[in-house]
Amino acid sequence: MVLWRKDLANFSVLEASSQMIVGKLTVAGKGSWVVASVYGSNVAQIRRRLWTDLEKYCSSDLPFIVGGDFNCMISQEEKRGGKKFLVNQGSKDFTNFMISNDLHEVKSMGPKFTWCNNKNGGAHILEKLDRCLINTIAMNHIQITFVKHLSRVASDHCLILLEVFKPLVHSKKMIRHSSNWISHIKSGYGSYLEDESEIQKTITDFFRLKWKFRECNLEGWPNPSSVLNVEDQRLLEVDFCQDELQLVVDSFKRNISPGVDGISFSFIKDFWEIIKEDIWLAVKQFFISGNMDESWKETMIILIPKIKNRQELVHYRPISLCLTVYKLIAKIVLNRMEKVIHKIISND
Structure with missing residues (x-):
């Protein structure tokens, strides 16, 4: 299912199958984009059809974004628990698909793993099955590229959020003039700090000390005068x-x-x-x-x-x-x- 706001953009479906929905997204003042939402089969042989179908749209001269549940991992770092990950034909096909079609995975923030089997103890398994890929043309259009892995809510998967048209100032000089950025701070020793890493450490140390766990003495408190009936x-x-x-x-x-x-x-x-x-x-x-x-x-x-x-x-x-x-x-x-x-x- 694909949802969009008609007052902000127009989306026309180019192709739909059991593993993908591909469409052309046109945003006023932002041009046209090819966007694909995928739900890859957990069978590698069937998933090859997905790569073939997507390749038809990778050669376009438009920005291309494809994201969703690919049902495929490419390294051991993308799995925790269960059987050890082994490189197989399915993971090789996925890697070759990305390399051959100029697709780059967008860096993510939030939970490292996007899928959980919702079991406890030794049976608990975490995997990264969901991701977002963009081509070089899209990278040149987006001022900052990262994906948010949102919390799992009533699902065994995390939602993934890619913010495309949210501008961000890159220049460190311009950032320092922003009223929302701490460009300098006075340390506990009276000296002024301007180095970003030193400012971050000072802030962390300050609030870690302020909010540290403290033992409370509860002896001698009077008995409650009122209780719930x-x-x-x-x-x-x-x-x-x-x-x-x-x-x-x-x-x-x-x-x-x-x-x-x-x-x-x-x-x-x-x-x-x-x-x-x-x-x-x-x-x-x-x-x-x-x-x-x-x-x-x-x-x-x-x-x-x-x-x-x-x-x-x-x-x-x-x-x-x-x-x-x-x-x-x-x-x-x-x-x-x-x-x-x-x-x-x-x-x-």
Whole structure:
């Protein structure tokens, strides 16, 4: 399935099969691109047909992007657990396809492996089956090329996100004049640092010390004066339902900053009717098991200036940008707690 916004772009299907959808994407002011979404067979012999079909579009003089689940690995680094990876004809065919057609894999950020067999212990297997390839023409059009591996939600695969038309300043000199970039900082010893690596280390050391684990003495605390009655306890313990998730989605505003996965509440709201069942299955599984996927906990820390003339790290206020699925779960729990918490915590 291929989705696009008609007010921003036009997509015409050139060819479709059980392993791919190829189309011409035309974006106003950005020209035309050939885009292919693939779902490769797990049988190498059948997957050869995919390479043959795609090759017809690789010779075009247009930017070419192909991405999706190729169902194929090319090295041991792309697998963890299970039987040891061995180079086979399938991986050779894939490598030859990329070399022969001037296709380059886009570097990724996020989880290293894009597929999981959802088993525990020694049976746990991780593999990189999903990726994005572009030709040289596309590389010359895109100002920065990297793919985000998003969190697995109600699937054994990670979504992959390629941002094509998001400009980024390359010049280090221009970056230093950006109001969102720390070009210099005063160290704890009073000296000013301008080297990027030294600034990064100083920031890391500062917040690691600030947020380090501290032992707390809980002895001598008074006994609670208020406790929840049986009815309130039952209210907290009742199973979460999909209506509670719907209430959270309806209440959240569109302009909330996304986390490292780039998924905003604008996206959630616009495509809610399509994705709501999958989101609910993922959220429900967390409440049933009590285990949260590690990738859901990934947080981007942003430093917000407190004053104009900031020189030291104490002049910045850190905020955490959590993943949208994490925010959904946290808000569902908070809504449930708000019904009773005023009974055990006073305004004072």
